Amino acid sequence: MKTRPKIALFQCQWCLYSEPDQCWVDNELPPSIHLIKLPCTGRINPLYILNAIQGGADGIVISGCHPEKCHFKEGNLSALRQHDEFLNFLDYIGYERSRIRFVWLDLQDRGRIQRELADFEAEISKLGKVKNLATRIGTPVGDQYV
Amino acid sequence: MMYILEKKNIDQTLTDWSAKYKVFAPQKVENFSQFLPVEPSSELALDNPHNTRYPPKALFLPQSEALLKYNRQLNKLEELIIAPKPRIIFGIRPCDASAVSLLDTVFHTGEYDDPYWIARRDATILIGMGCKEPCQTCFCTTVGYGPFNHDGLDGLITEVDETYFIEVFTEKGKQLFLDLPVASEDQQRIVKSIQTNAEEKMQPAFDTTNLKQKLDQNFESDYWSKISESCLGCGVCTFLCPTCFCFDIVDEVQRNERVRNWDTCMFKIYSQEASGHNPRPTRVERTRQRIMHKFSYWIDQIGKIGCTGCGRCIRYCPVGLDIRAMLKTASTLESEGINAR
Amino acid sequence: MSEIKVKLKAEIQRLLNEDIMDMVIAFKKEDSPLRPQPAFFKNPDELEDLEYNSLCQNNLATYLTRYPQDTRIGIIVRGCESRSVNALIVEKQHKRENLYMIGIPCHGIIDVRKIINRTGEEISDYSEDQDEVSVLFEGQEVKFPRKEVLHDSCLRCVHPNPVNADILLDDPLPEGDPAVVRQAVESFETMDKDERYALFRHEAERCIRCYACREACPMCYCTECFVDHATPRWSESEISPAGTHAWHIIRAFHLAGRCTSCGACERACPMDIKMTYLTDKLNENMLEEYQFEAGMDDETQPPFASFNLDDKKRFVL
Numbered sequence: 055m056k057t058r059p060k061i062a063l064f065q066c067q068w069c070l071y072s073e074p075d076q077c078w079v080d081n082e083l084p085p086s087i088h089l090i091k092l093p094c095t096g097r098i099n100p101l102y103i104l105n106a107i108q109g110g111a112d113g114i115v116i117s118g119c120h121p122e123k124c125h126f127k128e129g130n131l132s133a134l135r136q137h138d139e140f141l142n143f144l145d146y147i148g149y150e151r152s153r154i155r156f157v158w159l160d161l162q163d164r165g166r167i168q169r170e171l172a173d174f175e176a177e178i179s180k181l182g183k184v185k186n187l188a189t190r191i192g193t194p195v196g197d198q199y200v
Numbered sequence: 201m202m203y204i205l206e207k208k209n210i211d212q213t214l215t216d217w218s219a220k221y222k223v224f225a226p227q228k229v230e231n232f233s234q235f236l237p238v239e240p241s242s243e244l245a246l247d248n249p250h251n252t253r254y255p256p257k258a259l260f261l262p263q264s265e266a267l268l269k270y271n272r273q274l275n276k277l278e279e280l281i282i283a284p285k286p287r288i289i290f291g292i293r294p295c296d297a298s299a300v301s302l303l304d305t306v307f308h309t310g311e312y313d314d315p316y317w318i319a320r321r322d323a324t325i326l327i328g329m330g331c332k333e334p335c336q337t338c339f340c341t342t343v344g345y346g347p348f349n350h351d352g353l354d355g356l357i358t359e360v361d362e363t364y365f366i367e368v369f370t371e372k373g374k375q376l377f378l379d380l381p382v383a384s385e386d387q388q389r390i391v392k393s394i395q396t397n398a399e400e401k402m403q404p405a406f407d408t409t410n411l412k413q414k415l416d417q418n419f420e421s422d423y424w425s426k427i428s429e430s431c432l433g434c435g436v437c438t439f440l441c442p443t444c445f446c447f448d449i450v451d452e453v454q455r456n457e458r459v460r461n462w463d464t465c466m467f468k469i470y471s472q473e474a475s476g477h478n479p480r481p482t483r484v485e486r487t488r489q490r491i492m493h494k495f496s497y498w499i500d501q502i503g504k505i506g507c508t509g510c511g512r513c514i515r516y517c518p519v520g521l522d523i524r525a526m527l528k529t530a531s532t533l534e535s536e537g538i539n540a541r
Numbered sequence: 542m543s544e545i546k547v548k549l550k551a552e553i554q555r556l557l558n559e560d561i562m563d564m565v566i567a568f569k570k571e572d573s574p575l576r577p578q579p580a581f582f583k584n585p586d587e588l589e590d591l592e593y594n595s596l597c598q599n600n601l602a603t604y605l606t607r608y609p610q611d612t613r614i615g616i617i618v619r620g621c622e623s624r625s626v627n628a629l630i631v632e633k634q635h636k637r638e639n640l641y642m643i644g645i646p647c648h649g650i651i652d653v654r655k656i657i658n659r660t661g662e663e664i665s666d667y668s669e670d671q672d673e674v675s676v677l678f679e680g681q682e683v684k685f686p687r688k689e690v691l692h693d694s695c696l697r698c699v700h701p702n703p704v705n706a707d708i709l710l711d712d713p714l715p716e717g718d719p720a721v722v723r724q725a726v727e728s729f730e731t732m733d734k735d736e737r738y739a740l741f742r743h744e745a746e747r748c749i750r751c752y753a754c755r756e757a758c759p760m761c762y763c764t765e766c767f768v769d770h771a772t773p774r775w776s777e778s779e780i781s782p783a784g785t786h787a788w789h790i791i792r793a794f795h796l797a798g799r800c801t802s803c804g805a806c807e808r809a810c811p812m813d814i815k816m817t818y819l820t821d822k823l824n825e826n827m828l829e830e831y832q833f834e835a836g837m838d839d840e841t842q843p844p845f846a847s848f849n850l851d852d853k854k855r856f857v858l
Contacts, residue, residue: 100794101767101775101787108783109454122850131848139797139826139845146730146822147790148738186738189782190454230747230813231658249662253811254749263749264779336574336663430579432603432756436811439751452777459779467752469769483607518753518809519599520576 058086059112059178063171064102066095066118068125069159075167087171094118096129100140107149108190113178117157117167148186153178201374202383202391205357205364210246214238217288217376221325224259225290226252235259235289250335251293251510255442259289260300260320261307261462263439267316267449268458282316284323288376291329294349294356295340295510299442300326301352305502306445325372328353332398337511339405339524345508347402348395358391365391405524407531408505412496418533419488427526428487430519431466437490437513437523438464443506446470465489491526545645546593548710549617552643556615557585562641565615566604568597574665575653575676579604593617595651595669598692600805602626602759605635613639619647621694621803623703624836625759628799631839634762644706646714649687649695650804654813656690659683694804694817697722704837722802726822741786747812748785750778754816755792757809760799767791793819798827798843801836 063083070076083089088111092098095118106114116137124130137156145151157170205213217223218238226233226245233245233252269278300321307317331338331347340346350356354373357364365383368374383391438444439462448463463470466487471480480486498506507523514522549567556562569580569590577592579599601616602625608614614635618626623642630637651674656664666677675684688696699717703709729737752768755761768776768788776791777784793816800820807817827833831844 101791104787104790105454105775108787128848131850135831135848136845139823139830140794142826143790143794143797143819143823145734146737147741147819148734150734186734187786189786190777231654232813264781336665429581430604432753432809434753434756434809435749435751436753436809439749440811448778450771450774450778452779453774455777459777461779464751514573516811517576518757520571520573520578522572522576525572 058084059175059183060110061087061113061115061171061175061178062090062106062111063087064090064092064095064098064114064116066125066130067091067093069117069119070167071159071161072164075165079167086175094124094126094129096124096126096131096133098133098137100136103137103140103154104144104187107144107184107187110184110188110191112153112181112184113174114154115157115171115174116155117159117170120158120160123161144187149184150181153181153184201368202388203366203368203377203380204383204387205366205377205380207359207362207364210244210364214244214290215240220286222285222287223290224256224287235292238290246291246329249333250515251296251512253440253512253516255299255440255510255512256289256292256296257299257303257442257445259287259324260317261303261445261447263462265316265460266457267460270456270458272456282319284320287320287324288327289324290327291357292326292353293510294328294330294347294351294353295338295345295508296442297326297328297353298340298345298349298351299508299510302443302498302502302504302506302508303445304352325354325376326352327355327357327366327373327376329357329359330395330398332359332394334398334402335511337514338402338509339511340509341399341402342405342408342524343505343507343509344408347398358394360390360394367391405509406527409531410535411527411531412499414533414535415492415496415530417535418530419492421533423529423533424488425484427521427529428483431483431487431521432518433466433468433483433486434518435462435464435466436516436518438462438466440512440516441507442510442512443494443508465493491523491530495527545710546591549593549643549645550588550591552708552710553582553588553591553615554585556641557582561613562615563613564608565617565641565643566601567617567643568592568599568601571596575667593645594667595649595674595687596653596667598650598653598805598808600625600757600759600803602629603757603762603805605629605640605759606762608635610634610636611639613641615641615643617645618642618703618706619645620698620701620703621647621801622759623706624700624801625803627705627836627839628760628801628843629762631836631842632799637839642703642706642708644703644709646703646709646711647695647698647701648714649691649698649701650808651687651690652692652808655692656685659685659690692804692808693815694802694807697725697802697821699802700837705839722821722825725818726825729818729822741789742782744815745785745789746782747814748780748788749812750780750785750788751811753809753811754806754814757805758796758800759803759805760796761792767795789816789819793823796820797823798831798833798845799835800824 118130121131141151141154155174214223223238224235225238227236228243228245233248234254235256266280307314354370355366355368357366446463447460449460451458472478494506553565565582567580568577570592571577575596577597600622602622629635660678660683664676664678668675673684675682699719702713776787804817833844
């Protein structure tokens with residue numbers, strides 16, 4: 055891919071325990087990565103993921119706390135099942151599951167988010183620009199029936 | 201003036217017209233037909249005994265239409281002025297064409313002129329295909345129209361064996377057929393008798409005498425809750441109806457566009473007010489609205505029934521509701537002498 | 542079929558005469574050809590119009606959520622519909638003690654459009670027996686074996702027998718073979734991803750957003766559907782690929798673990814759009830991963846309503 059792949063990063067606001075890591079995400083994220091900060095990964099509605107995909111996200115990273123270390127106790131557990139199923143469903147329709155990655159961060163992880171994002175970007179570059187489901191980009195309105 | 205076009209020449213004729221016009225004709229889609237632009241590879245469905253499922257009003261009032269575009273970088277608003285290429289709609293049924301001319305009274309009144317509608321209407325020539333056999337769901341004659349009605353048309357085809365006999369009513373329509381042979385007196389007589397025959401085949405579906413008064417005076421009657429009980433409240437009847445025109449304008453923020461879409465009074469949110477109040481809170485009021493609008497309020501506005509009898513609402517209703525049966529029951533209602541409106 | 546109708550009439554009369562139920566939802570005679578309609582009988586003398594045959598294509602459970610929970614409602618249910626009613630009870634949309642399910646083991650619903658595709662439009666005078674259906678077309682009688690004109694969802698039916706019905710009007714039928722569902726889903730899955738997406742587009746982009754599928758579905762009862770949200774706007778209401786894709790994907794997803802594969806959505810659609818291939822896959826996953834099938838009883842919570850600490854093993858950390 056010639057340009058850097060567009061990546062949407064859904065980040066739980068509690069998962070980056072080290073100050074330098076959070077600062078990096080807030081200030082030094084490459085412009086091809088769009089940050090969406092949430093109070094908890096449990097807040098992520100499958101609609102958000104679909105919205106990002108339709109807007110042209112070549113890849114999606116969801117970063118959150120470990121399932122049993124959630125700031126809101128069971129917040130991210132309640133969404134786990136839905137996310138799992140939704141990703142299977144998207145794969146079924148033609149958006150590869152490998153374009154979506156979950157990163158569960160632990161207390162002692164330092165510098166991991168940067169590594170994961172770099173790794174992910176390399177993977178996505180290999181998969182190529184997304185075509186399936188990225189339909190909000192540049193589609194004219196309502197010319198289907200006329 | 202009546203012209204003769206042999207059916208075997210139709211492909212060539214449409215191709216010839218495509219040089220200067222965008223030609224639309226009914227084409228095969230899945231197991232039904234739809235008005236689509238004619239291409240060399242098109243599979244025409246002119247012989248389909250029905251009208252298309254999706255109504256041709258979409259060719260004048262598209263289901264979704266962008267009105268304005270906003271450019272965030274330049275902080276500018278761009279009006280989307282439409283300048284449609286001249287078009288021919290070929291094979292439209294008289295019920296759909298008379299619906300277009302009914303909608304002219306909404307979108308082109310002199311006082312309220314919709315530039316989008318007018319631009320498309322002015323750029324279009326409508327050549328209709330008359331109906332020799334009624335379908336089980338047709339009732340155009342009951343509401344004041346007919347299988348060979350001229351309203352809204354520039355020309356009308358009567359099919360006789362392998363030939364199309366085309367009557368033209370306007371200059372716009374005439375110029376398409378000037379190279380064709382003209383029908384003789386005898387041929388014109390045959391065509392006229394086929395048309396009269398077709399009209400006679402249609403039985404009245406319900407009694408329209410005093411129908412408006414009966415509906416008005418029974419506004420609060422429990423007749424409405426009886427007929428609307430199985431209605432699902434979907435948009436099938438309104439979206440497939442050639443005379444329904446309600447629309448909603450939405451700002452699609454993610455697209456930076458202001459879009460006009462078809463709307464339907466059958467949805468609850470249609471009449472939902474910002475305060476939370478809904479003047480049509482249940483199915484009963486909403487179904488009543490649909491029937492009153494078509495068979496009473498349209499008459500208040502322009503003196504005609506707002507329905508052309510195409511039958512799509514009957515054919516495609518998921519629960520098998522039949523507006524003819526509803527109105528047959530309505531025509532038996534007593535005029536209570538109380539004007540509830 | 543006609544013996545069932547006789548038994549049905551007697552049962553409905555009993556429910557209304559003895560004031561066991563306030564109302565019974567069943568079907569009545571057609572107004573337009575081959576379209577029997579849902580009917581709401583409140584009086585035992587209204588039953589002249591009662592109808593029951595394989596053309597009765599609506600899932601009547603969709604009407605339950607319109608009435609307050611203290612309304613006593615009798616309802617005809619075939620296999621899939623009884624499961625829809627049970628699923629509604631699990632979601633607390635009605636009380637079991639105020640419902641009376643009249644169960645009819647189902648031989649399948651006839652897809653009128655399949656008949657029309659074979660004969661031509663303008664058919665009338667339908668009749669049926671165990672093996673065959675016949676209609677009149679252009680004055681001639683045309684017959685079809687039932688299997689050839691059954692609705693697609695009925696061809697894949699696993700549970701034709703009503704679950705938890707209060708009374709059964711016929712002998713139970715043998716259960717269907719889940720392998721048929723597996724085969725249908727597999728034939729889609731084995732295509733490569735671009736072919737799958739192309740098929741999805743081909744179907745979804747015919748959509749005119751009439752929401753007949755949503756209204757016909759008993760499980761779509763939200764007072765505010767996600768498509769009606771204005772802020773934030775998740776699904777464009779316009780006819781554009783993004784909007785219609787989002788509609789079909791998210792509606793199917795919201796039905797995961799709730800859909801009973803009745804096919805009412807496909808039958809309601811005026812544009813003949815296929816959708817059950819989406820929900821069938823999700824239902825299969827629910828069965829495989831969580832051993833859950835919607836509506837098989839009226840107590841078990843669906844998988845998405847709960848979680849388990851073992852779930853984390855499924856995710857790659």
